[in-house]
Amino acid sequence: MTRTTPPRPLDVASAFPELAGMVRTATRLHPRPGSPTVRESSVGGPLLWPAGEAWPSCSAEHDAPFPLNTPEEVRTLRRIRAREEWTDEDHAEVSRIHAGHDPSLLPEGPHPLIPVAQLYARDVPDLPFPEGTDLLQVLWCPFIDIEDQPGTDAVQLRWRRAGEVAEVLAAAPEPAYVGTYELVPVPCVLHPERVREYPAAHDLSPEQAGRVPRGEGEGAAGYRGALSVAPGWKAGGWAAPFTFRDSGGPEELxxxxxxAVGEPLLTLDHSEWDAETVSWRPVEEAADASSTPTEVTVGGGYTLQFYACPADPRHPPVTVMQ
Structure with a gap:
């Protein structure tokens, strides 16, 4: 099923001509739980990984303040939660998984990374694919401090040419434990859709920001919620709004x-829409549809943005929690 964003409640370019030249195209990924293959774009799905290429790992020392779980326990927990009725055994298993494992059991690195996203150029033309590549793979180490690990290998990108992968890795390595199941994406198929965006308020001049509407409440035509940046998981476009802090400007990018100052590459949002951004809910989605299909939560439900180097996208990305 395709996913279609409703028209914006206001024509931004007509209402604010000074913003007309600031429009960008982004690709809303619209991830939904499914069973993607290595030949498809996905979130949390299997990667088209060469059998002879080493699987990436993270050597950083991670903070583990919570009980640990194995990747298989995360999958088991989600399978049980999806059931309409639970048995006594299910309740016991959920309690055991929630109790977790002592963080002292966390082995010293390196820890194998887990897949976050796989994006083929045919599905997401709004990404800066280096010449000769048509596939982007994003992996990370599932611990809560990933957004505070600049200069480490906790988040890694692989740009490759899909046609050059002859033999595919049969089974990817997994870390012994994950710091939180909220950083393990549910395997999702994608329904890419290109949309037009305008910059968030922090990317406007003070004069421009003072002119845009600030509607409040569900469905309101406020600039932040309805007229500027699309919510949810997306590729390219503009940076997401800053919520719990102010932007650090170009220096933090x-x-x-x-x-070089990074440009938005990939946005990982806790929800595909909320009360403020409900006007972005696809027309095909029922009012009671889940707005958190990936089950990924960063921080307290914030947005994690990856910024790519415009000089060479192969450079390590800058990650910013917004």
């Missing part, structure tokens, strides 16, 4: 390799 500088590439660690060459100091």
């Amino acid at each position: 500088r590439c660690g390799e060459c100091a």
